[in-house]
Amino acid sequence: MLLPALLPSTAGSLNPPFVNIGAIENKGLELTLNTVNTRGKLDWRTSLNYSSNKNAVISLGSTGKLVGLIQRLPVTRTEEGLPISYFYGYQTDGIFQSQAEVDESPFQDGGTRAGDIKFKDLNKDGVVNDADQTYIGNPMPDFTLNLSNNFEYRGFDLSVFFQGVYGNEILNLVRRDIEGMAGLANQSVNVVNRYRTQQPSTTLPRVTGTDPNNNRRISDRFIEDGSFIRLRNITVGYNFSKSMLKQAKIKNLRMYASTQNLHTWTKYSGYDPEIGSYNQNPLINGVENGRYPISRSYTFGLSVIF
Amino acid sequence: MKHILKFSFPILLLFAVSCKDFLNREPLDQLTEDSFYKTKNDVEKALIGNYAPMQDVEWNGKDWMITEVPTDNSAPGGTDPDFTPIDNFAVTPDNIVVANYWAIHYRQITLANTIITKIAQMNLDQDTKDPLTAEAMFLRAVAYFDLVRIYGAVPLITEPPVFGNDLFYPRSSVDDVYALIISDFDFASKHLPKIWSGLSEGRATKGAALAYLSKVYLTRREYVKARDAAQLVIASGVYDLLPDYGDNFELGTADNSKEAVFQVQFTGCGPFGTGNSRQAFFAPWGEGITKDRDGWGSQIPTSPILNNPNTTIVDAFEDGDLRKYYTVMTAGKYYPTINPGDGGYTYPAAGASASAANIKKFVVGSGPNICFMSTPLNSSLVRYSDVLLNYAEALMEISGGVTSNPLALDAFNKVHQRAGLPPLTEIDRDIMLHERRVEFAFEGHRWFDLLRSGKAIETMLLHGKNINLYNLLFPIPAGEMQINSKLVQNPGY
Numbered sequence: 001m002l003l004p005a006l007l008p009s010t011a012g013s014l015n016p017p018f019v020n021i022g023a024i025e026n027k028g029l030e031l032t033l034n035t036v037n038t039r040g041k042l043d044w045r046t047s048l049n050y051s052s053n054k055n056a057v058i059s060l061g062s063t064g065k066l067v068g069l070i071q072r073l074p075v076t077r078t079e080e081g082l083p084i085s086y087f088y089g090y091q092t093d094g095i096f097q098s099q100a101e102v103d104e105s106p107f108q109d110g111g112t113r114a115g116d117i118k119f120k121d122l123n124k125d126g127v128v129n130d131a132d133q134t135y136i137g138n139p140m141p142d143f144t145l146n147l148s149n150n151f152e153y154r155g156f157d158l159s160v161f162f163q164g165v166y167g168n169e170i171l172n173l174v175r176r177d178i179e180g181m182a183g184l185a186n187q188s189v190n191v192v193n194r195y196r197t198q199q200p201s202t203t204l205p206r207v208t209g210t211d212p213n214n215n216r217r218i219s220d221r222f223i224e225d226g227s228f229i230r231l232r233n234i235t236v237g238y239n240f241s242k243s244m245l246k247q248a249k250i251k252n253l254r255m256y257a258s259t260q261n262l263h264t265w266t267k268y269s270g271y272d273p274e275i276g277s278y279n280q281n282p283l284i285n286g287v288e289n290g291r292y293p294i295s296r297s298y299t300f301g302l303s304v305i306f
Numbered sequence: 307m308k309h310i311l312k313f314s315f316p317i318l319l320l321f322a323v324s325c326k327d328f329l330n331r332e333p334l335d336q337l338t339e340d341s342f343y344k345t346k347n348d349v350e351k352a353l354i355g356n357y358a359p360m361q362d363v364e365w366n367g368k369d370w371m372i373t374e375v376p377t378d379n380s381a382p383g384g385t386d387p388d389f390t391p392i393d394n395f396a397v398t399p400d401n402i403v404v405a406n407y408w409a410i411h412y413r414q415i416t417l418a419n420t421i422i423t424k425i426a427q428m429n430l431d432q433d434t435k436d437p438l439t440a441e442a443m444f445l446r447a448v449a450y451f452d453l454v455r456i457y458g459a460v461p462l463i464t465e466p467p468v469f470g471n472d473l474f475y476p477r478s479s480v481d482d483v484y485a486l487i488i489s490d491f492d493f494a495s496k497h498l499p500k501i502w503s504g505l506s507e508g509r510a511t512k513g514a515a516l517a518y519l520s521k522v523y524l525t526r527r528e529y530v531k532a533r534d535a536a537q538l539v540i541a542s543g544v545y546d547l548l549p550d551y552g553d554n555f556e557l558g559t560a561d562n563s564k565e566a567v568f569q570v571q572f573t574g575c576g577p578f579g580t581g582n583s584r585q586a587f588f589a590p591w592g593e594g595i596t597k598d599r600d601g602w603g604s605q606i607p608t609s610p611i612l613n614n615p616n617t618t619i620v621d622a623f624e625d626g627d628l629r630k631y632y633t634v635m636t637a638g639k640y641y642p643t644i645n646p647g648d649g650g651y652t653y654p655a656a657g658a659s660a661s662a663a664n665i666k667k668f669v670v671g672s673g674p675n676i677c678f679m680s681t682p683l684n685s686s687l688v689r690y691s692d693v694l695l696n697y698a699e700a701l702m703e704i705s706g707g708v709t710s711n712p713l714a715l716d717a718f719n720k721v722h723q724r725a726g727l728p729p730l731t732e733i734d735r736d737i738m739l740h741e742r743r744v745e746f747a748f749e750g751h752r753w754f755d756l757l758r759s760g761k762a763i764e765t766m767l768l769h770g771k772n773i774n775l776y777n778l779l780f781p782i783p784a785g786e787m788q789i790n791s792k793l794v795q796n797p798g799y
Binding site: 005014064073077184212 | 386387389390416474783788
């Protein structure tokens with residue numbers, strides 16, 4: 001695995017050299033099924049492609065672990081035995097509903113109050129701190145599916161292509177800004193559901209201005225299911241018959257309409273669950289930092305060959 | 307077959323050459339660290355590059371987030387969620403401002419370490435080497451002096467990063483960091499020139515190194531040494547106060563003036579780093595005085611409508627203190643030199659940027675070679691008034707915190723009287739801290755002054771902030787903690 005060497009910024013933030021850091025293993029299964037369903041007047045063909053992959057880092061040599069940073073904020077880790085660039089942070093355990101609950105729970109901060117997020121004290125030492133951070137998600141999908149259907153009927157043709165990705169997670173850093181309730185920046189409409197004394201919430205913490213409990217820290221609060229099914233492409237066309245065209249001295253005439261990315265079925269709250277790596281950094285995958293979403297496009301065409 | 311043999315022989319010969327030499331070639335189209343350093347002139351070029359981190363927006367543009375925002379001088383305006391926790395002593399290790407401040411300082415240190423090491427390996431005589439080494443050491447010490455006061459015991463690195471070596475340094479001790487800072491400034495004070503001229507104007511000088519030494523010794527409570535270092539700067543005759551305080555912040559009079567002991571140099575409108583970016587953060591929002599883009603008002607002065615009365619910078623100035631006008635813009639104040647083409651600028655009576663006041667320092671408006679986020683105005687790191695007050699502070703501390711020593715009073719009153727105020731006949735710690743506050747507001751001194759005087763907690767509690775002892779140090783950035791497992795976090799974070 002060739003990666004830029006991970007250096008602390010005490011080394012001067014210079015461009016690090018590429019080094020052969022370790023080895024990763026990708027194990028999976030890829031199946032493709034092409035079928036001709038009907039022939040004759042109606043010609044219907046289907047192609048189904050399934051691919052699953054399990055990624056694990058098998059060795060990192062002496063490096064031990066790698067950290068993926070976005071603007072100096074650590075968001076991912078890469079370690080032996082775990083998938084590359086897994087999300088690293090705190091696990092949440094709901095919202096404190098009372099001061100009594102705060103007092104009974106492991107210490108988080110002197111300013112922690114009802115309405116703050118309860119983080120899990122994984123090592124049970126009575127204090128929630130750096131040592132309680134852990135694996136909170138995997139950006140790699142369990143499997144991907146591609147399904148395309150092609151129909152032809154009396155000069156008409158139709159193709160429909162679905163793309164599916166299942167089981168990957170997304171770290172949505174945009175929500176850290178628009179639901180973070182820190183500073184004076186504009187917030188998402190979701191924050192009307194925040195915790196208030198009169199209107200307790202079990203989903204979103206209170207607003208404080210100072211955020212003593214650091215509710216914005218990287219935690220599973222910002223992890224979302226990135227699975228989706230996308231209607232990637234539909235194309236409808238009509239080829240005029242050759243006999244008809246002969247008189248007009250046209251060899252081939254085709255009209256078609258096509259649309260890309262017509263619809264995406266997903267639970268993901270951001271614009272586009274198809275995120276990929278951040279600035280081509282192999283250590284940061286599936287981290288939403290305001291990526292420009294894929295566009296929907298419509299095409300109408302006329303193809304004439306003389 | 308014959309042909310194959312004929313052709314394969316030279317090819318085999320190619321492989322017979324040591325594989326190492328064959329693969330390790332110097333690139334011919336660019337300079338590398340190994341091929342660059344040949345002459346004195348090459349070192350000079352590298353040294354000029356060593357000033358770049360200070361000109362960077364992460365240093366000059368944003369250091370007020372660390373040195374002013376936690377104090378009673380300023381509050382964050384605008385929308386950035388990373389400023390508010392700093393203002394309220396709720397900062398966490400994942401704060402980006404804290405990470406960037408750390409990184410840009412270590413960049414300057416890394417560049418200096420490389421230059422110092424390269425000079426030592428070069429074939430130059432000692433008299434040529436020493437001033438060059440001194441300049442890099444000066445820049446390294448400036449960076450470490452900030453780091454040790456903000457983070458405490460930081461990793462003490464004096465070698466360039468050689469890949470393959472262990473680059474994960476543990477934290478050193480505060481004493482060891484100061485030992486390096488003092489030896490670097492000391493060496494610099496002995497080998498840097500008294501003045502630079504021409505295009506080299508603004509580079510580090512003997513006076514700048516001594517001025518820093520006096521501040522370092524004050525911080526270390528070594529008051530006799532602090533006094534002597536400041537005394538040497540005063541006796542050098544190179545520096546003087548400008549007659550008008552405001553000229554330190556006006557285009558045309560501020561840059562490399564008699565009062566400028568050490569400034570970060572800027573040339574004006576251009577790519578990041580060539581101009582001073584502070585104006586973008588300080589200019590009031592919604593007033594349009596920076597023309598091509600509007601000011602952000604990211605840092606706003608503490609004022610009676612926002613903060614506890616009697617503790618704010620707007621209240622801090624005595625009646626008749628001429629410095630107030632040049633430091634904060636308040637209701638109805640007229641500034642003829644901001645956009646003179648438009649007849650100047652008058653601060654609105656109702657305030658701007660949701661504040662009763664805005665910062666005037668570093669706000670110069672718009673014009674030829676003056677851009678929104680790139681102005682030609684230099685930023686002073688050390689003004690001569692700082693040296694005079696260092697001298698007075700050292701004498702005051704030598705006599706136990708109160709003095710009417712005429713030498714101390716003379717130095718103090720030079721600064722005080724220039725502001726249009728009557729001379730004092732006795733000074734004490736409170737008077738000194740106050741004088742420094744109004745003299746240097748928004749120039750990056752206040753947090754360090756509060757730390758040095760031991761009054762940070764008292765002052766900020768009075769200002770209405772929930773500050774604890776551990777807040778006197780900032781956290782080690784989270785990214786550094788995760789990458790370098792040898793680091794130990796400051797207590798409380």
